[in-house]
Amino acid sequence: MLQFWRILHGGIRNFLRNAWLSTAATAVMTVTLIIVIVSFISSLALTATIKGVTDKIDVSIFLNNNTTPDQVAAFEAALKSSGNVASLMYVSPDQAVANYKNQNKDKPSLIQALDTAGNVLPSSIEVKAIDPKHLDAIEAVVSQQANQSLLDPTAPPSYTGGRKETIDRIVHFANFFKTAGLAASIVFVVISTLIIFNTIRMAIFTRRDEIEIMKLVGATKWFIRGPFIFEAALYGIIAAIVAVTFSYLVLLSSAPKVASYIDFGSTISFFQSYPFVILGGELLLGIIIGAVSSILAMSRYLKL
Amino acid sequence: MILFDRVTKVYPNGQTALSGLNLHIEPKEFVTIVGSSGAGKSTLIKLLTREETHSSGKIIVGGLDYDTITAKDVPLVRRRIGVVFQDFKLLPNRRVGENVAFALEVSGARQREIKRAVPKMLTLVGLSAKQNMYPHELSGGERQRVAIARALIRQPKILIADEPTGNLDPGNAWQIIELLLKINRFGTTVLLTTHNKEIVNALKRRVITINRGRIIRDDEQGRYTLENPTTLKGATKGIATGVEAQN
Ligand SMILES: Nc1ncnc2c1ncn2[C@@H]1O[C@H](COP(=O)(O)OP(=O)(O)OP(=O)(O)O)[C@@H](O)[C@H]1O
Ligand SMILES: [Mg+2]
Numbered sequence: 001m002l003q004f005w006r007i008l009h010g011g012i013r014n015f016l017r018n019a020w021l022s023t024a025a026t027a028v029m030t031v032t033l034i035i036v037i038v039s040f041i042s043s044l045a046l047t048a049t050i051k052g053v054t055d056k057i058d059v060s061i062f063l064n065n066n067t068t069p070d071q072v073a074a075f076e077a078a079l080k081s082s083g084n085v086a087s088l089m090y091v092s093p094d095q096a097v098a099n100y101k102n103q104n105k106d107k108p109s110l111i112q113a114l115d116t117a118g119n120v121l122p123s124s125i126e127v128k129a130i131d132p133k134h135l136d137a138i139e140a141v142v143s144q145q146a147n148q149s150l151l152d153p154t155a156p157p158s159y160t161g162g163r164k165e166t167i168d169r170i171v172h173f174a175n176f177f178k179t180a181g182l183a184a185s186i187v188f189v190v191i192s193t194l195i196i197f198n199t200i201r202m203a204i205f206t207r208r209d210e211i212e213i214m215k216l217v218g219a220t221k222w223f224i225r226g227p228f229i230f231e232a233a234l235y236g237i238i239a240a241i242v243a244v245t246f247s248y249l250v251l252l253s254s255a256p257k258v259a260s261y262i263d264f265g266s267t268i269s270f271f272q273s274y275p276f277v278i279l280g281g282e283l284l285l286g287i288i289i290g291a292v293s294s295i296l297a298m299s300r301y302l303k304l
Numbered sequence: 305m306i307l308f309d310r311v312t313k314v315y316p317n318g319q320t321a322l323s324g325l326n327l328h329i330e331p332k333e334f335v336t337i338v339g340s341s342g343a344g345k346s347t348l349i350k351l352l353t354r355e356e357t358h359s360s361g362k363i364i365v366g367g368l369d370y371d372t373i374t375a376k377d378v379p380l381v382r383r384r385i386g387v388v389f390q391d392f393k394l395l396p397n398r399r400v401g402e403n404v405a406f407a408l409e410v411s412g413a414r415q416r417e418i419k420r421a422v423p424k425m426l427t428l429v430g431l432s433a434k435q436n437m438y439p440h441e442l443s444g445g446e447r448q449r450v451a452i453a454r455a456l457i458r459q460p461k462i463l464i465a466d467e468p469t470g471n472l473d474p475g476n477a478w479q480i481i482e483l484l485l486k487i488n489r490f491g492t493t494v495l496l497t498t499h500n501k502e503i504v505n506a507l508k509r510r511v512i513t514i515n516r517g518r519i520i521r522d523d524e525q526g527r528y529t530l531e532n533p534t535t536l537k538g539a540t541k542g543i544a545t546g547v548e549a550q551n
Contacts, residue, residue, distance in 0.1 A: 003412050017397070213393045216353070217454065218382035219410040 003223060011230025014203060022235065025192075025199040029239035029289065030246075032188040033282050037247040039181025045267045046174035053167050059127040059138055062155035065093055067123070071150055078147065079127060082137040087128045096121040122152040132167075135159055189289060196232050196293040203228060204301045211302065221304045225295075228302070232294035236286025244279045305331040305462065305493050306352070311361035313347050313517070321347035322517040324361070329495065331461070334488045336504055337497045338528060339514035345497040348514070349466045352495075353387055354378050366461055383411050386455030386463040386492075390470035392447045394439040394454075401426065401435040404453045411458060425453045429483060445476025452483055462493045469500055477503065504528035 015022045063072070076088050091099070097119050104110045114121070129135055141147065142157050151157070204211070214224050248271060271278060308327035314320050321344045329335050337345050350356040351363060354373065363370035366384060373381060394403050404425055405418045413421075426432045429449040439447055448468055455463055465484060469477035481503055488494045498504060504511055504527065511526025512519055521529060 002414065006409055209393075210395055213395055214406075214410065215379075216355075216382065216387060216393065217407045217410055218379040220379045223410060 004226075007223065007226030008230055010227030011234060014207075014227050014231045015234050018203060018206070021199050021202065022231070025196050025232075026235045026238050026242075028192045028195045029235045029286055030242045032185075032192040032289070033239050033243035033286055034247055035181075035188045036185045036285065037243055037278070037282065039178075039185050041247065041251060041267050041271075042181055043178045044270060046178055048265075048267070050171050050174050053170055054132075056167075058129040058132045059135060059142075059157060059159055061125045061127065061142055061157045062122040062152040063124060063150055064152050065120070065123060067150050072125070075147055075150055076125060078141050078144070079125070079138060082141045084130050084134065084137050085127055086130045089126045091124045091126060093121055093123045096123060122155055189285075193289055193293045193296075196235060196290055197297045199235075200228055200232055200294040200297040201301050203231070204297065215304065224304060225298055225302065228298060229291050229294050232290035233287045234290070236288070236290035237283060240279065240282035240286040244275075244282050248275075305329050305333070305366060306495070307362070307364040308348075309362040309364075311351065311363055312359045313344070313351060313356065314359045315356075320517055322351075322358075325514075325518060327512070327519065329493065331493055332488070332491055334485065334494045334507070334509045335496070336507060336509060336511045336526070337495065337514060338499070338504060338511060338530060339497075340530060341499075343514040344517040345514055346466055347517075349387075349464055349495070349497065352462075352464060353385060354381050379410075383407075383458055384460055384462070386452075386458070386460040388448065388451050388455050388463070388465040388468045390467040392439070392444075392451045392471075394447060394450055396439055399436050399438055400431060400442070400450050403439065403450055404457050407454045407457050421457055425457050428456070428486075429453045443476065444472050445479055448472060448476070448480050449483060452480070452487075456487060456492070460492065462495065463487060464495045466497050467499065468496070469498060469503065474502075481507070501528040501530075 061075075063075075067075075072090055076090070079085055079088060097114065100114060100121060101111055127138060129138065139159065142151075211224055251268060251271065306327065306329040308325050310324045310326060311322055312320070312324055313322040325344075325348070327348075337348065339345050347356065351358050351370075352365060354370070358370070365381075368381070368384075370381075395406065398406065401422050404422050408418045408421065423432060423435065426435055429452055431446060431449055431453065434442060434446065439450065442450065448471075452463075452465075452468075463484070468480050468484075472480065477500065484494050484496060485507075508525045510524050511521070511528070513521035513526075513529060
């Protein structure tokens with residue numbers, strides 16, 4: 001334990017002694033960890049965004065308000081038999097009104113208009129398709145002669161068809177960004193490993209007299225290596241703290257500005273509910289990068 | 305205390321530095337090893353400190369057979385022996401006291417013990433006033449005394465000094481030798497190598513003369529028998545080549 005503190009102390013001493021190199025190494029590590037966080041955050045946010053767009057109802061079939069529950073049940077069974085239905089939901093007229101009022105609660109004029117019209121909205125069956133790109137089978141069921149009488153004549157069924165391409169484009173775009181983020185993270189992890197490897201290599205060279213003396217007075221292998229590992233781990237620790245703080249502040253300040261394009265809400269709440277998971281993850285990553293690169297450097301350049 | 309039985313050292317480049325060397329040193333002896341440059345003195349010492357491994361023969365120090373040492377044991381072997389070098393080998397960015405303390409830190413001594421032992425040792429070598437100075441602020445002789453303090457702080461049974469006076473002027477050199485004698489009186493076995501004729505002759509202790517990796521003389525109360533004696537000031541390498549001429 002005492003030796004452990006001496007090793008830590010040696011690591012801090014080394015860190016401070018070549019402050020410039022340490023700062024540079026820490027800066028590269030910080031950039032790396034920020035890129036890792038950003039790509040992690042974007043990946044979370046993009047996943048949420050994708051889920052948001054693809055979860056949308058694919059088909060809404062508006063019904064005549066005098067349709068009986070039996071008829072609805074039969075219609076639902078028919079739709080299911082089309083083979084492309086992931087889920088079905090019956091929305092009663094009251095429910096439809098409630099939903100509408102809820103969606104437009106900040107637009108009192110619309111609510112007023114509905115009130116004036118006597119609060120009548122058609123009931124509907126909301127269909128979520130298994131394959132939203134091929135809705136023909138569902139369409140066929142809806143247009144069957146037997147079912148025509150159930151439909152609300154004033155509101156034709158709505159199909160996503162037209163939206164589909166846009167959704168696909170968003171999904172494609174989001175997946176591309178997720179992959180790019182992962183690739184950038186990997187590239188930067190490799191870059192910072194190389195830079196720390198080099199920093200520690202230089203530290204080994206500049207301190208080779210000291211290392212020789214340590215050996216001669218009987219220092220063990222790990223007493224000599226320890227400070228180098230801790231020095232490199234320290235780059236990771238400082239970098240992780242800076243990176244997490246920085247990303248959190250940027251996320252908080254920029255999320256409202258981009259909220260209409262990307263859904264950061266869930267990401268921010270994730271950040272706020274698990275700040276230590278994120279910090280811990282970054283610390284772990286930083287320490288691993290530092291330790292691995294310094295151990296690699298020592299196995300090449302520090303023969304004990 | 306130290307036993308060499310037909311020890312041979314061949315360096316990887318094929319250079320034979322010691323060939324079939326036999327040597328026996330009793331506890332509490334003060335032994336000086338002399339020999340021309342390249343005779344194998346430093347090699348002998350590096351075998352003792354395990355900086356080099358012997359090629360054949362047997363080395364036993366303080367009951368420990370060097371054939372049984374694994375890489376993991378090397379630090380422990382070095383902690384049992386105090387070593388002093390011609391070039392001091394002090395850590396330049398640590399103070400005098402820290403340099404001495406370092407040898408104790410390495411072996412896991414408690415801080416309290418270090419605080420107690422270091423000033424005592426610095427007093428012994430006459431440097432108690434310079435505890436907080438850096439090595440570059442000291443004279444050569446003072447630096448060597450710091451190195452001796454560091455070598456002794458773990459109270460080793462054996463102190464090895466490879467040309468400790470090589471970089472010192474006569475006055476400082478004598479101070480170092482007197483310090484070594486004092487340490488020897490306290491009961492530490494001292495093994496000294498030197499090219500300094502005056503010192504060897506004045507010591508009147510056991511002198512072992514090595515040539516080409518073999519012991520050619522071993523005298524109680526020996527004298528410096530190599531020709532081309534070096535002056536006290538110029539105790540440098542490459543001068544004492546007299547053995548060949550003598551033989
Ligand atoms: N690392 C090494 N590799 C190869 N040969 C070496 C090595 N170290 C020493 N030698 C050779 O071994 C022989 C003995 O060298 P050593 O250093 O023991 O001499 P020495 O007696 O200490 O000389 P000096 O008085 O100059 O210090 C020399 O011929 C030297 O060239
Ligand atoms: Mg030598």
